[in-house]
Amino acid sequence: MPDQHRHRAQLTRSRARRSPSAARRFRLGPVASLAPGESLKFMLPIRGADEECFLINFGGEFFAYVNRCRHVPMAMDWVDNQFFAEEGRYLMCQTHNAYYEPRTGECIAGPASACGKLLYRVAIEIKDGIAYASPPTEEFED
Numbered sequence: 001m002p003d004q005h006r007h008r009a010q011l012t013r014s015r016a017r018r019s020p021s022a023a024r025r026f027r028l029g030p031v032a033s034l035a036p037g038e039s040l041k042f043m044l045p046i047r048g049a050d051e052e053c054f055l056i057n058f059g060g061e062f063f064a065y066v067n068r069c070r071h072v073p074m075a076m077d078w079v080d081n082q083f084f085a086e087e088g089r090y091l092m093c094q095t096h097n098a099y100y101e102p103r104t105g106e107c108i109a110g111p112a113s114a115c116g117k118l119l120y121r122v123a124i125e126i127k128d129g130i131a132y133a134s135p136p137t138e139e140f141e142d
């Protein structure tokens with residue numbers, strides 16, 4: 001094997017051996033700037049592609065999901081950064097009105113093929129008032 005190809009094979013092997021615990025996390029910003037009922041969109045590298053995600057403040061608790069409806073894999077916010085519906089009780093995809101539970105990401109109403117499915121969760125860690133996001137490790141099913 002030529003040296004150039006051997007070197008490339010070594011790089012590939014070393015990358016494949018990374019442990020899941022070595023997953024990177026990304027700084028989103030201070031959670032104090034996100035009031036209850038508000039959301040913040042951000043980009044996160046997931047398996048080599050930048051994916052749009054969103055962070056929500058649901059009654060003082062913070063959750064984040066990939067901005068990808070489980071009915072059709074497209075962004076949920078037809079109106080930019082508008083995810084909450086029913087006075088902040090649910091998250092909603094504006095395309096065909098799929099409703100999701102903010103705490104779990106479960107689709108609880110809307111198109112039948114989406115009901116019962118979960119939004120892809122982005123793990124959030126808050127340290128010293130700063131939110132950090134870790135890319136999901138699960139494969140997208142659609």
Ligand code: FES
Binds near residue numbers: 074093098111
């Ligand atoms: S694409 Fe979201 S409800 Fe249809």
